[in-house]
Amino acid sequence: MPSLFDSIRFGDIEAANRVVMAPLTRDRAGPNQVPTPLMATYYGQRASAGLIVSEATQISPTAQGYLDTPGIHSAEQVEGWRHVCDAVHGKGGKIVLQLWHVGRISHCSLLPGGAQPVSSTARPARAKTFTAKGFEAVSAPRALDRTELPGIVEAYARAARNAIAAGFDGVEVHSANGYLLEQFLRDSINDRHDEYGGSRENRVRFPVEAVAAVAAEIGGGRTGLRISPVSPVNDAGQDSDAQGLFEHYIDRLAPLRLAYVHVIEGATGGARDVAPFDYEALRRRYKHSNPGGAWVVNNGYTRATAIEAVAQGHADMVAFGKPFIANPDLVHRLRIDAPLTTPVMATFYGGGAEGYTDYRALPDAAAS
Numbered sequence: 001m002p003s004l005f006d007s008i009r010f011g012d013i014e015a016a017n018r019v020v021m022a023p024l025t026r027d028r029a030g031p032n033q034v035p036t037p038l039m040a041t042y043y044g045q046r047a048s049a050g051l052i053v054s055e056a057t058q059i060s061p062t063a064q065g066y067l068d069t070p071g072i073h074s075a076e077q078v079e080g081w082r083h084v085c086d087a088v089h090g091k092g093g094k095i096v097l098q099l100w101h102v103g104r105i106s107h108c109s110l111l112p113g114g115a116q117p118v119s120s121t122a123r124p125a126r127a128k129t130f131t132a133k134g135f136e137a138v139s140a141p142r143a144l145d146r147t148e149l150p151g152i153v154e155a156y157a158r159a160a161r162n163a164i165a166a167g168f169d170g171v172e173v174h175s176a177n178g179y180l181l182e183q184f185l186r187d188s189i190n191d192r193h194d195e196y197g198g199s200r201e202n203r204v205r206f207p208v209e210a211v212a213a214v215a216a217e218i219g220g221g222r223t224g225l226r227i228s229p230v231s232p233v234n235d236a237g238q239d240s241d242a243q244g245l246f247e248h249y250i251d252r253l254a255p256l257r258l259a260y261v262h263v264i265e266g267a268t269g270g271a272r273d274v275a276p277f278d279y280e281a282l283r284r285r286y287k288h289s290n291p292g293g294a295w296v297v298n299n300g301y302t303r304a305t306a307i308e309a310v311a312q313g314h315a316d317m318v319a320f321g322k323p324f325i326a327n328p329d330l331v332h333r334l335r336i337d338a339p340l341t342t343p344v345m346a347t348f349y350g351g352g353a354e355g356y357t358d359y360r361a362l363p364d365a366a367a368s
């Protein structure tokens with residue numbers, strides 16, 4: 001059986017080890033949501049991860065939901081990301097961009113012309129976002145007309161094209177954590193009566209269209225997907241049949257031969273047993289139809305559980321989030337079983353170098 005520290009090829013991507021840096025929102029983009037040189041330093045410091053998944057990045061101006069998150073829809077943003085990709089590649093790492101549309105998890109003050117957020121539904125989420133005024137309740141959304149959906153699908157494809165132009169090794173479509181694609185997937189949110197709501201066949205329609213457009217643009221072998229089948233974050237509730245829904249979703253995506261599926265097990269950043277779900281059944285289904293793709297797991301893994309998950313074949317790769325904030329040399333530390341630095345929560349979101357690029361690698365990190 002393979003080890004967490006073995007190289008792996010999945011889709012068209014090759015990684016030096018099976019430790020993934022999970023996407024982490026840090027709210028440090030510059031004016032016009034352009035990635036900064038400090039962000040290039042931060043990602044470059046973490047290039048020994050087998051694969052870095054960038055922080056969630058809005059595909060268009062209307063896809064934004066938090067202050068100072070980066071975009072991938074302008075030439076200036078592509079240029080900023082190019083420095084990030086160069087920093088990671090210069091150290092032999094791999095990095096994909098996470099494509100994000102927040103849907104109803106947004107605030108008018110963050111949207112062009114003070115517009116209302118958009119969603120599958122007009123029902124507001126009981127959730128907060130981070131604006132120029134601090135934490136604020138999200139604004140009430142309007143339900144998208146079906147005639148608007150092709151424009152959003154095109155924005156996903158364009159953003160993927162921009163990501164490749166910036167130098168990314170691929171993209172990860174954010175289909176988790178109660179954002180736009182999950183607002184269509186789950187019957188706890190989606191209350192539509194057209195062909196994008198109702199049955200699970202209808203509810204997966206828009207997310208499948210979005211992922212298919214990305215795969216058509218850059219290749220399925222450079223396209224990953226992140227899901228969180230039972231995470232209740234962002235007022236997502238629980239689907240009445242999460243197992244059936246996500247099995248159907250994975251089946252519909254099988255022809256795309258996605259590079260990987262990245263699953264948050266349980267509540268994002270919280271309890272792993274928040275609701276029953278058979279992840280192993282979903283993994284087998286994905287791998288059966290897509291043996292060249294990787295199954296990436298996430299949420300609260302430790303060195304021991306990550307090593308075991310890969311050794312037992314329950315995962316091809318394991319993603320770590322918060323540990324990567326405070327341990328730029330996480331792979332080395334896991335390899336030698338060194339103690340991990342604890343991240344400081346006060347500097348997770350916004351600010352500058354403090355709590356971002358000032359976490360140190362171990363003195364012997366270069367040896368790994």
Ligand code: 8OZ
Nearest residue numbers: 025056066176177233268
């Ligand atoms: C934390 C703060 C803001 C956004 C997610 C993109 O949960 C996020 C996010 C996390 O997927």
